[in-house]
Amino acid sequence: MVFMARPSVAHAERIKDLADVAGVRSNPLVGYGLVVGLNGTGDQTSQAPFTIQSLKNMLQQLGVVVPAGVNPQLKNVAAVAISADLPAFAKPGQKIDITVSSIGNASSLRGGALLMAPLKGADGQVYAIAQGNLVVGGLGVSGADGSKISVNIPSAGRIPGGASVERMVVSDISSSAEVILNLHAADFTTASRMVKGIDTALGEGASRAIDSVTVAVKAPANPSQRVGFIAVLESIDVDPGEAPARVVINSRTGTIVIGSHVRVLPAAVSHGSLSVTITERPKVSQPAPFSEGQTVVTAQSSIDVKQADSRMFLFAPEASLDDIVRAVNQVGAAPGDIVAILEALKEAGALRAELIVI
Secondary structure, X not given: OEEEOOOOOOOOEEHHHHEEEOOOOOEEEEEEEEEEOOOOOOOOOOOOHXXXXXXXXXXXXXXOOOOXXXXXXXXXXXXXXXXXXXXXXXXXXXXXXXXXEEOOOOOOOOOOEEEEEEEEOOOOOEEEEEEXXXXXXOEEEEOOOOOEEEEOOOOEXXXXXXXXXXXXXXXXXXOOOEEEEEEOOOOHHHHHHHHHHHHHHHOOOOEEEOOOOEEEEEOOOOHHHHHHHHHHHHOXXXXXXXXXXXXXXXXXXXXXXXXXXXXXXXXXXXXXXXXXXEEEOOEEEOOOOOOOOOOEEEOOEEEEEEEOOOEEEEEOOOEOHHHHHHHHHHOOOOHHHHHHHHHHHHHOOOEEOEEEEO
16 A cells, blocks of 8 residues: 655644653663463463473562472463553652563463562663553464464553552753753754744744754753743744655555655656466375275466566656656556565666665
């Protein structure tokens, strides 16, 4: 499928939607724990010995000693990795969402409960404690003959508000003489217009552009005024620069997004397709009665080759996005064919756009 971005009329956007304040960001957390209460869909302990080891360590801390050499064969326990993002300025006692993912061979975490597990930051310090009942959107069922059906991913789930913050990360926005704004997308035009918009609202010389990403704004000397100042700063409207000419192709899904500024130089394109169909029809050779022969299955293949009529279409000078889409639609090109056409135009130097394949 192909999506195209139509040329849009310039419109103002808030600085809040275009940039982030430097130093105000989330921090990733990660942890390890056990999910219990599964309906026989947990880890097969013979293939995931770390699950039994973790369970023994937990029981020992609770005063239950498992005899040496005894390895309980549990199917309702799964070892999991826990991940979360600690928001900026999060205070102890606040709740954050967590994601729980199986790291063993558990087939499903549906119906399980995560036992208390610490979440650590990159510095090794514990910043939150996770625990709670999982919400799993996936479903997996299997039969005795090995057949199975899986909908989404049943081996991962979430716990809304499943972790309690125990330690805050200091985000200091009051020590510097300037507030630093970092644009979400590097663009010299947007940075220049942001400086102009800030100077218009706060006075000439209130800000300066350091590069295509960073804009520095003079801040009040009184730290208590910083919050109100940033609130005013984020509400200033800026006309962002237009995106560069770009074509993005998702090779996995066949999705193609073409920007509004994509242009094509004069070029003639010939498009055709070749399809090969191979059909296998196994044939059973049955011996005559009392001949002591054996039944033999022989392969019988049929090959069919079809070649569609090639068509040629011409791109006029500076062909626009509408012209490109109209031309490829007239020849009935599929998404895969459009990718080939765009790549050929790029190789020929006729495509005035950046071609990105993801």
